[in-house]
C-alpha cells in the first residue's frame with residue numbers, strides 16, 4: 301500500500317464524519333490516540349470518544365485518532381512498510397509526542413503490539429528512547445490489572461480520563477526531558493510507570509512485592525477517579541459516522557458505577573461510588589445531537605440509580621429519540637421504564653439472572669429472586685416486547701448439577717410467560733440464553749479463587765447443552781472453556797505473561813502455540829488458589845476497595861449471605877432470613 305492510498309482512505313473516512321477536530325500542530329502537545337481494534341469497533345466506544353474530546357478541549361493539545369487497519373489493509377501496510385498514520389492529518393504516528401492507547405478488552409492486547417510495530421516503534425519500553433513517542437496505555441482493563449502490559453508501556457494510566465488527561469498535560473508542561481517527564485507523571489494520581497518498579501518473587505513463584513528505583517514512586521499507585529460528576533459534562537458521542545455499530549445512535553453515560561455489589565463483577569466494584577451526571581446537561585447535549593441521531597444509547601450499568609431518570613427518559617422520548625439502554629439491571633425494570641422502552645421501539649430486553657437458583661444467587665450476591673425475575677418478565681412481555689436475552693454464568697463457587705437444572709427450569713418458566721402474552725398476539729418471540737464460564741476477576745470478592753478446571757467446565761457445558769437442547773423458541777449460546785482459559789491468563793497474569801502476548805501477536809493469535817513457545821506456566825496463573833499469596837499482581841493499583849472487605853464478602857458468599865445494596869436493604873428484608 302502506498303502512502304497516498306492511506307491518505308485517500310483517511311479522507312474518505314473523514315468525509316463521512318461529523319464532529320471531528322482538526323487543529324494545526326504548531327507548538328501543541330501532539331497526541332495520537334489509538335483504539336487497538338478497527339474503526340468500526342472503536343468509534344462506538346464512548347471512553348475512546350471521551351478521551352479524544354477531553355484532549356482536544358485543551359488549546360495547547362492536538363489529539364488525532366488511529367485505529368487497527370482492517371485485515372487486508374494491515375497486510376498491505378506490513379508488506380510495503382508504510383508507516384501507520386493518524387486519521388485527521390495523516391501524519392506518521394511515530395512523529396507524535398504521545399501514542400496513547402485506550403484498551404477495553406484483553407483480546408486487544410495483541411493489537412497494541414501490532415500498532416506499535418506498524419508505527420515503527422519497538423514494542424518493549426526498555427528498547428525505546430526519547431526519540432519515540434511516550435507510550436501510554438489506559439482504558440478499563442488497565443485499572444483492573446495492568447501487569448500483563450507493564451513491559452510494553454512507558455506509562456499506564458489507571459482510572460478515569462477526566463482526571464488523567466489534565467495530569468498528563470501538567471507533567472508535560474513541567475518536564476524538560478523523558479526521565480523528568482516520567483518522574484513528574486509518577487507524582488500525578490493514576491499514573492503508573494512500570495519501569496520504576498521491580499517485582500520480587502518468592503521461591504514458589506508467587507509475587508512477594510516490589511522494589512522501586514525512584515524513591516518517590518508511590519506504592520501502590522492510586523487510581524484516578526472523579527470525586528463528583530455534579531459539574532462534569534457526561535461522556536457523549538462527539539463524532540458521528542455511519543461506519544460503526546452504533547452509527548445512528550447518540551451514546552451518553554447517564555450515571556457512572558453500580559452499588560449492587562455482585563461478588564464477581566469488576567465493573568461494579570471498580571466504578572464505585574455511583575455518580576450521576578447532571579440531567580440538564582445530558583438533555584442539552586441530546587438536543588444538540590438530535591440532527592445526527594435518531595436513537596439514544598444509554599451507556600450505564602445502573603441506569604435507574606440516576607435520581608432524575610424518569611424525567612430524562614420522558615424528555616428524550618419527547619425529542620423523538622428511540623431509547624436503547626446498553627444494559628438493564630433487573631431492579632431497574634419498573635413499569636414506567638418498560639413502557640418508555642416499548643414506546644421507543646425496543647423489541648428485545650436483556651437481563652442477567654446469572655444463574656437459575658435463588659441459593660446460588662445469594663452466593664454471588666445477585667440480590668433478586670426467581671419470583672422477582674418472573675414478575676419482571678410478565679411486565680416485559682405484557683408491554684408488547686417480544687424477545688428476552690438472558691445472561692448466565694457457569695463455574696460459580698458451590699455450583700452443583702441442581703443449579704444447572706435450575707437454569708433450564710427458570711428459562712422454561714420465562715418461556716411460559718412469553719407464550720402467555722405472545723399467543724393472543726399471534727407473534728411468538730425468542731429467548732436467547734448466553735452462558736459464560738466465570739473468570740475470577742481482579743478487584744472482586746473472587747480475586748483469590750482459581751478458575752474452575754477445564755474438565756469440570758467442559759462437563760457442565762455439555763450437561764447444560766443437553767438440558768437446553770430442542771426447546772422451542774429458546775436458543776442457547778454457551779462459550780467454550782478454552783476461549784475463557786486464555787482470557788483468564790491475560791486477566792490474572794503478571795509481567796511474566798508478556799512474552800505470551802508478544803508471541804501471539806507474531807503467530808496470528810495462536811494462543812496455545814504462544815504459551816508452548818514461551819514456556820510460560822499458564823495454569824500457574826489461572827488454576828492457583830491465591831488466598832495465601834503475599835501480593836496479587838493487580839495490587840500495584842489501589843482501586844479504592846479494601847482487601848478486608850473482599851475477604852468478608854468471600855466468606856459471606858460461602859455462607860450464602862447477601863450484602864444488600866443500600867437502597868434495597870429495606871424492601872428486601874423480608875426475603876432475607878440469613879441477614880442479621
Ligand code: SF4
Pocket residue numbers: 558559560561562565567568569601602629
Ligand atoms: S448489577 Fe450488574 S453492574 Fe451492578 S454489580 Fe451486579 S453485575 Fe455488576
